[in-house]
Amino acid sequence: MKFFKTLGFIVISALAINLSAQELTGHAIMQAMEDTRRSTNDSSFTTIKLSSCKFGVNEDRIACAERPRVKVLESVAINYGKDNKDTKSVSITLEPAAERGIGMLTYGYDEAGRNNQTWLYLSALGRVKRIAGGDSDEETEPVSIFGSEFTTEDTDNGKLDEYTFTVPEETTESGRKVWKVEALPKAERAKKSRYSRTVHYIDQERYVVLRSEMYDKYGKEIKRLMASRVELVNDNWLARSVTMMNLVSNRLSNMAFVEIYIDLDINDAFLSQRTLTDTAYRETGLEQLREQTK
Numbered sequence: 001m002k003f004f005k006t007l008g009f010i011v012i013s014a015l016a017i018n019l020s021a022q023e024l025t026g027h028a029i030m031q032a033m034e035d036t037r038r039s040t041n042d043s044s045f046t047t048i049k050l051s052s053c054k055f056g057v058n059e060d061r062i063a064c065a066e067r068p069r070v071k072v073l074e075s076v077a078i079n080y081g082k083d084n085k086d087t088k089s090v091s092i093t094l095e096p097a098a099e100r101g102i103g104m105l106t107y108g109y110d111e112a113g114r115n116n117q118t119w120l121y122l123s124a125l126g127r128v129k130r131i132a133g134g135d136s137d138e139e140t141e142p143v144s145i146f147g148s149e150f151t152t153e154d155t156d157n158g159k160l161d162e163y164t165f166t167v168p169e170e171t172t173e174s175g176r177k178v179w180k181v182e183a184l185p186k187a188e189r190a191k192k193s194r195y196s197r198t199v200h201y202i203d204q205e206r207y208v209v210l211r212s213e214m215y216d217k218y219g220k221e222i223k224r225l226m227a228s229r230v231e232l233v234n235d236n237w238l239a240r241s242v243t244m245m246n247l248v249s250n251r252l253s254n255m256a257f258v259e260i261y262i263d264l265d266i267n268d269a270f271l272s273q274r275t276l277t278d279t280a281y282r283e284t285g286l287e288q289l290r291e292q293t294k
Helices: 026-039 187-191 275-276 278-294
Strands: 001-002 044-058 062-063 068-080 086-095 103-108 117-122 125-131 164-175 176-185 197-203 210-217 222-232 236-244 250-261
Touching: 026 176, 026 197, 044 278, 062 236, 068 278, 086 275, 103 176, 103 275, 125 275, 164 197, 176 187, 275 278
Parallel strands: none
Antiparallel strands: 001 250, 044 062, 044 068, 044 250, 068 086, 086 103, 103 117, 117 125, 164 176, 176 197, 197 210, 210 222, 222 236, 236 250
């Protein structure tokens, strides 16, 4: 078993991969990131700290203008499907006590055109709600992740064939050499995306996204993702902290992974709606995972 104790955000972590000049395209860079991300996401058990607040700018520094709302979650994920490119994950709220038991179950698919499936369980109501995938009759806005500025669209990995990628330039970000990769959604993806384009700044050595900018259909930047505290942990470069800024509402959320354990023995049946609704079943499964980490 490999143990990662870090505040990393595994969605954007990657091993350094050498791409030849012939392969140096936006699609190839993004594919390399996707492939290496999966290597740190298989059979994983994580503790997540999610903090949200209204923000302001003070002396050119962005800071919370109010006391942050903090939530602590436990999340379980496995890779499956063809070439292990699909992912099942379930996340359960631990804190605050009033929200304990609220959970989200997601089946993510790498295949272009195949919508992810997400279910939200509200413990106070005692029922599961399926979140629409945004296609045809189910068209809807992306859903917030546990009340944060991260949405289901922001955490939608894979599906690279739904985009056209270009590398308009090489530049620097946070003192690092980066590729500036622009992602434009193709026609079908554009129908269910809030973003008309997304620009990623990708570390050329570590293959970590240091910054992403999301634009609406009018060309206005509406959200920005910033990664920091990148470190090498068990041969994987990880961003210890990722912040999503909503430039429309002036709110931000920081997602940090306090602990990450991988290569655990995780029963596929645990990644199901029963884990959301059956408290005894859920707690037994989580306790078994905690025992594996000792």
